[in-house]
Amino acid sequence: MFKITFTQGGIMEISSAAFENNSLIPSKYTCEGQERNPPLEFKDVPEDTKSLVLIVDDPDAPMKTWIHWTIWNIDAKTTQILQNSCPKGAVEGITSFGRTGYGGPCPPSGTHRYFFKLFALDKMLDLSPNSHARDIESTIEGHIIRKAELIGLYKKKYG
Numbered sequence: 506m507f508k509i510t511f512t513q514g515g516i517m518e519i520s521s522a523a524f525e526n527n528s529l530i531p532s533k534y535t536c537e538g539q540e541r542n543p544p545l546e547f548k549d550v551p552e553d554t555k556s557l558v559l560i561v562d563d564p565d566a567p568m569k570t571w572i573h574w575t576i577w578n579i580d581a582k583t584t585q586i587l588q589n590s591c592p593k594g595a596v597e598g599i600t601s602f603g604r605t606g607y608g609g610p611c612p613p614s615g616t617h618r619y620f621f622k623l624f625a626l627d628k629m630l631d632l633s634p635n636s637h638a639r640d641i642e643s644t645i646e647g648h649i650i651r652k653a654e655l656i657g658l659y660k661k662k663y664g
Contacts, residue, residue: 540609544585544588547585550582551625556581557625557626561620563617563619566617571601573619575597575638576597578629580595618657624649625649627650628648
């Protein structure tokens with residue numbers, strides 16, 4: 506993982522109207538549903554933010570952390586990401602599914618945790634759309650002003 510050093514400031518928040526922190530993600534946002542990204546809301550983004558980054562991952566996946574979604578260069582004034590959308594001008598990277606865009610929770614067994622991590626940065630990122638989470642993480646190191654997390658849980662009903 507990478508080291509995060511925060512500058513002074515308040516608490517930034519990420520939340521969803523679809524589920525509360527540490528609660529179940531509705532199946533419509535998973536492989537058992539429509540597999541669309543849930544709606545997300547951002548609050549108290551620091552004024553000196555130049556861009557936002559969102560990384561959604563599952564650290565409970567077998568073998569390695571599974572990346573479900575990466576988006577960077579989100580406009581700092583963005584207060585929400587609507588269901589099944591990507592903010593205008595933002596860039597989506599390659600996930601562990603081998604493609605861009607959101608890939609919903611689909612754990613092979615048991616209940617997994619899905620971390621929606623929002624980073625406020627002091628710069629825009631110059632990365633290819635073929636970039637992976639590890640590329641984003643190494644690029645944002647030393648440029649993070651604030652970080653916020655929302656954790657959703659999911660266990661497959663079938664399979």
